[in-house]
Amino acid sequence: xxxxxxxxxxxxxxxxxxxxxxxxxxxxxxxxxxxxxxxxxxxxxxxxxxxxxxxxxxxxxxxxxxxxxxxxxxxxxxxxxxxxxxxxxxxxxxxxxxxxxxxxxxxxxxxxxxxxxxxxxxxxxxxxxxxxxxxxxxxxxxxxxxxxxxxxxxxxxxxxxxxxxxxxxxxxxxxxxxxxxxxxxxxxxxxxxxxxxxxxxxxxxxxxxxxxxxxxxxxxxxxxxxxxxxxxxxxxxxxxxxxxxxxxxxxxxxxxxxxxxxxxxxxxxxxxxxxxxxxxxxxxxxxxxxxxxxxxxxxxxxxxxxxxxxxxxxxxxxxxxxxxxxxxxxxxxxxxxxxxxxxxxxxxxxxxxxxxxxxxxxxxxxxxxxxxxxxxxxxxxxxxxxxx
Ligand code: NZQ
Ligand code: ZN
Numbered sequence: 001x002x003x004x005x006x007x008x009x010x011x012x013x014x015x016x017x018x019x020x021x022x023x024x025x026x027x028x029x030x031x032x033x034x035x036x037x038x039x040x041x042x043x044x045x046x047x048x049x050x051x052x053x054x055x056x057x058x059x060x061x062x063x064x065x066x067x068x069x070x071x072x073x074x075x076x077x078x079x080x081x082x083x084x085x086x087x088x089x090x091x092x093x094x095x096x097x098x099x100x101x102x103x104x105x106x107x108x109x110x111x112x113x114x115x116x117x118x119x120x121x122x123x124x125x126x127x128x129x130x131x132x133x134x135x136x137x138x139x140x141x142x143x144x145x146x147x148x149x150x151x152x153x154x155x156x157x158x159x160x161x162x163x164x165x166x167x168x169x170x171x172x173x174x175x176x177x178x179x180x181x182x183x184x185x186x187x188x189x190x191x192x193x194x195x196x197x198x199x200x201x202x203x204x205x206x207x208x209x210x211x212x213x214x215x216x217x218x219x220x221x222x223x224x225x226x227x228x229x230x231x232x233x234x235x236x237x238x239x240x241x242x243x244x245x246x247x248x249x250x251x252x253x254x255x256x257x258x259x260x261x262x263x264x265x266x267x268x269x270x271x272x273x274x275x276x277x278x279x280x281x282x283x284x285x286x287x288x289x290x291x292x293x294x295x296x297x298x299x300x301x302x303x304x305x306x307x308x309x310x311x312x313x314x315x316x317x318x319x320x321x322x323x324x325x326x327x328x329x330x331x332x333x334x335x336x337x338x339x340x341x342x343x344x345x346x347x348x349x350x351x352x353x354x355x356x357x358x359x360x361x362x363x364x365x366x367x368x369x370x371x372x373x374x375x376x377x378x379x380x381x382x383x384x385x386x387x388x
Pocket of ligand 1: 039045066067068069098100137138139141142149150179182186189190251
């Protein structure tokens with residue numbers, strides 16, 4: 001059952017203490033930089049001052065205000081600025097939203113085949129993308145070392161992804177000092193997002209990819225142990241560093257090499273964010289237990305393996321282990337104050353399921369997950385199970 005694969009990751013990771021101070025070593029000389037950031041956290045925690053102090057020796061423009069779940073509407077303003085100023089390097093300072101936004105801006109500036117939204121909507125090819133570097137401020141998405149970006153269009157309530165090798169950051173600085181100012185909610189979101197990136201690339205069916213499975217299991221165990229420790233004692237930066245590296249490793253291509261992947265939890269989750277603005281990780285936490293319970297027979301081998309190797313559950317039948325493992329996962333998310341029930345959110349169950357199904361239909365999607373095991377009609381059952 002060997003699956004062929006290629007592994008490619010050109011991003012230089014610059015990890016540890018006081019690494020932002022080395023930024024100028026990694027910026028291309030004579031570049032014309034566009035500094036992108038979010039809605040102000042970097043101005044409060046000192047990162048903005050640190051970075052602009054280094055950038056004063058370079059030619060640069062700045063664009064702030066990129067929102068969580070970055071929108072096409074906001075990013076197109078950065079595209080206009082970038083075009084006007086002829087920028088040739090983008091420095092993203094922020095979490096997944098700013099980095100994803102930078103990937104879109106980098107691809108949209110040179111895009112000459114109409115509206116850059118087509119990169120997301122119509123899979124238009126990204127032939128050229130301006131190189132980007134990042135300073136990650138929130139361990140969660142893995143965007144700092146991968147080729148993906150997720151962009152929302154506010155006017156149509158769409159949230160779509162694009163993937164291209166041109167989007168890999170040239171470098172990403174992971175300086176643990178950024179962890180000091182993280183609100184607990186964002187720490188929890190980061191742990192849950194990274195955890196579910198790992199399950200999306202693991203909880204399918206066995207293909208005897210022993211090393212990939214063990215990589216994934218060790219990422220999940222580290223997130224449970226060190227993520228929880230950092231959530232409860234956020235002055236423990238050694239635990240924070242372990243969380244940070246785990247989140248990057250969870251979605252940089254390594255654990256998906258040669259294994260089937262799922263991604264149905266993310267696909268449904270993105271729709272919940274697009275419709276209701278629920279935090280990305282929080283949508284996933286609601287869908288995961290319900291989807292795994294609904295698809296327990298299809299995923300039984302990996303669910304039982306997960307229960308044993310990640311949670312140490314050795315008693316019972318495969319099914320009992322699987323159920324026990326799902327329950328442990330829910331308790332873990334709840335211990336981070338992340339709800340796992342859809343009814344916690346102020347939304348209507350029936351119309352949500354109908355809307356999501358019709359949005360998938362419009363995009364020509366009939367089934368999601370590994371081997372298309374999640375049919376559109378299953379989405380109603382999954383959301384119903386997720387409700388209480
Ligand atoms: O806007 P600012 O001021 O930067 O504040 C942010 C934002 O309010 C704040 N924050 C970030 N670093 C901070 C901080 N506050 C204090 N101290 C710091 N050091 O945290 C809030 C959330 O930031 P955001 O970037 O939105 O969070 P996250 O990193 O979780 O990114 C979520 C986005 O990434 C996408 C999601 O869909 C969502 O749009 N994803 C991207 C992926 C990828 N490119 O591979 C994969 C993921 O599955 C995900 O879909
Ligand atoms: Zn995610």
